[in-house]
Amino acid sequence: MVTLDSWSEQDFTLLEGCNTPEMTAHLGGPETPAKLRERQQRYVENAFTGEMFVIVTDDGDRAGLVGYWEHTEAAEMVWETGWAILPEFQGRGLATAAVHEVAKVAAAAGRHSTLHAYPGVTNTASNALCRKAGFVLLGDRDFEYPKGHWMRCNDWCLELSAPRH
Numbered sequence: 834m835v836t837l838d839s840w841s842e843q844d845f846t847l848l849e850g851c852n853t854p855e856m857t858a859h860l861g862g863p864e865t866p867a868k869l870r871e872r873q874q875r876y877v878e879n880a881f882t883g884e885m886f887v888i889v890t891d892d893g894d895r896a897g898l899v900g901y902w903e904h905t906e907a908a909e910m911v912w913e914t915g916w917a918i919l920p921e922f923q924g925r926g927l928a929t930a931a932v933h934e935v936a937k938v939a940a941a942a943g944r945h946s947t948l949h950a951y952p953g954v955t956n957t958a959s960n961a962l963c964r965k966a967g968f969v970l971l972g973d974r975d976f977e978y979p980k981g982h983w984m985r986c987n988d989w990c991l992e993l994s995a996p997r998h
Contacts, residue, residue: 834930837886837899837938840876844887847895848873851917859953861982868979876900883912884938888931896922899931901939901948906988912939912948916962923958932966940993948993951976951986963989 850856852863864872876885883902887895897918904913914935918928932950939948952959954973963970968989976986 834891835896835927835934836889837931837934838889838895840879840885840887840898842877844876844895844898845870845873847887847898847919848876850919851898855920856917859956859959859984861979861984864979883942886931886935886938888916888918888927890922890927894922896927897931899928899935901935901942903945904949906949910945911990912942912945912993914939914948914950928962929966932962936966936991936993946993948991950989950991951978952989954985954987960987960989963987967991 848869852869854863857863875881879885881902883900885898885900888897888899890896897916899914899916901912901914903910905911906913914932916928916931916935936948939945950959950963950968952963954960968991971988971990973985973987975983977983
C-alpha cells in the first residue's frame with residue numbers, strides 16, 4: 834500500500850504542505866519558515882538518531898512523512914515515531930501502513946525494543962491510528978513539543994518484537 838523513500842532536498846514542499854494551521858493544530862501550530870528550513874536540513878543530513886521518510890503511495894504520489902528517532906522516556910532510551918499525511922491523501926489508511934513500515938525499520942535498526950507515539954489527547958485521528966497499528970496505551974501525560982510548548986498527550990507503546998498485521 835505504501836513504500837518509504839529516503840528524505841531528499843526535493844521534499845521541502847512536503848514539509849511546507851504539512852506546516853498549515855490545520856495540520857499542526859495538535860502540535861502547537863505552524864513552524865516559522867526558518868524553523869522549517871532547519872528541520873529540512875536535519876532530515877536531509879539525517880542529523881539525528883533515526884530517520885525520516887517520505888510516504889509514497891502505490892501510484893507514486895508523495896503523500897506524507899513518517900520517521901523514528903531516539904527519545905528518553907522514564908529514564909530509558911526508546912524509539913519515538915511521528916507522521917503527517919497531506920489532507921488530500923487522508924482517510925485511506927496510508928498513515929497506518931506507513932507506521933507499520935517504519936516500525937519494521939526501527940526494529941531492524943535494533944538498539945531499542947519499543948516504539949512510542951505521543952499524540953495529543955484530543956487528536957482523535959492519531960490516537961485511533963495508534964490503536965489500529967497495535968500500540969498499547971500506557972496513559973496520558975504532559976509532553977513538550979515543540980520546545981517551549983507543553984501539551985497533554987497519550988503515551989502509546991509498540992513492542993517491536995511483537996508481530997504486526
